[in-house]
Amino acid sequence: GAVVSQHPSRVICKSGTSVKIECRSLDFQATTMFWYRQFPKQSLMLMATSNEGSKATYEQGVEKDKFLINHASLTLSTLTVTSAHPEDSSFYICSAVGLGRASTDTQYFGPGTRLTVL
Amino acid sequence: AQTVTQSQPEMSVQEAETVTLSCTYDTSESDYYLFWYKQPPSRQMILVIRQEAYKQQNATENRFSVNFQKAAKSFSLKISDSQLGDAAMYFCAYRRSIQGAQKLVFGQGTRLTINP
Numbered sequence: 001g002a003v004v005s006q007h008p009s010r011v012i013c014k015s016g017t018s019v020k021i022e023c024r025s026l027d028f029q030a031t032t033m034f035w036y037r038q039f040p041k042q043s044l045m046l047m048a049t050s051n052e053g054s055k056a057t058y059e060q061g062v063e064k065d066k067f068l069i070n071h072a073s074l075t076l077s078t079l080t081v082t083s084a085h086p087e088d089s090s091f092y093i094c095s096a097v098g099l100g101r102a103s104t105d106t107q108y109f110g111p112g113t114r115l116t117v118l
Numbered sequence: 119a120q121t122v123t124q125s126q127p128e129m130s131v132q133e134a135e136t137v138t139l140s141c142t143y144d145t146s147e148s149d150y151y152l153f154w155y156k157q158p159p160s161r162q163m164i165l166v167i168r169q170e171a172y173k174q175q176n177a178t179e180n181r182f183s184v185n186f187q188k189a190a191k192s193f194s195l196k197i198s199d200s201q202l203g204d205a206a207m208y209f210c211a212y213r214r215s216i217q218g219a220q221k222l223v224f225g226q227g228t229r230l231t232i233n234p
Contacts (some may be wrong), residue, residue, distance in 0.1 A: 049221060
């Protein structure tokens with residue numbers, strides 16, 4: 001199947017600092033990647049959609065200046081949480097849709113990153 | 119806008135028995151995709167099964183099968199011969215079939231417990 005990795009799996013940072021999370025498609029080229037946020041015992045909330053080489057599309061209510069998304073290549077997208085605050089603490093998940101062995105109709109998910117802001 | 123509803127926050131089943139998780143959705147479109155994803159305690163989202171709306175035949179993957187009722191906008195997941203490893207959150211999801219419109223709309227999830 002299609003494999004998506006995320007790095008780091010866990011990160012703890014101080015309030016006011018920035019944190020970058022990487023999402024990679026390992027065995028296929030991802031034309032589109034998605035970033036989700038998940039609070040405990042809740043469903044996934046889509047934050048933004050990124051297409052390779054173009055600006056991300058953010059969902060309503062998501063601050064684009066706070067959650068910077070870059071999709072510079074067909075295998076890598078990054079989410080940077082700028083000036084992190086404790087309320088940004090959450091579980092962040094990426095997913096990818098693309099070409100190659102992976103179905104173009106299906107999102108394949110990374111293992112997630114737990115962000116804790118002190 | 120499309121919505122997905124999972125009316126069972128929690129379900130439990132005895133090991134080796136069969137359980138059915140419910141999902142309903144609302145859409146005005148005739149062609150779309152439906153998915154069931156599993157999220158075990160590791161929190162890795164795993165695709166369980168997918169269904170294309172234009173296909174009348176219900177999708178099946180080993181012990182997992184769906185009952186897709188298009189007119190009723192219902193998409194239930196049946197797990198046969200439940201195993202301890204099936205314990206997880208299960209999310210039903212909808213996706214439009216329009217080219218480029220790939221966002222998933224998720225239900226609230228159902229937590230499945232397997233009793234040994």
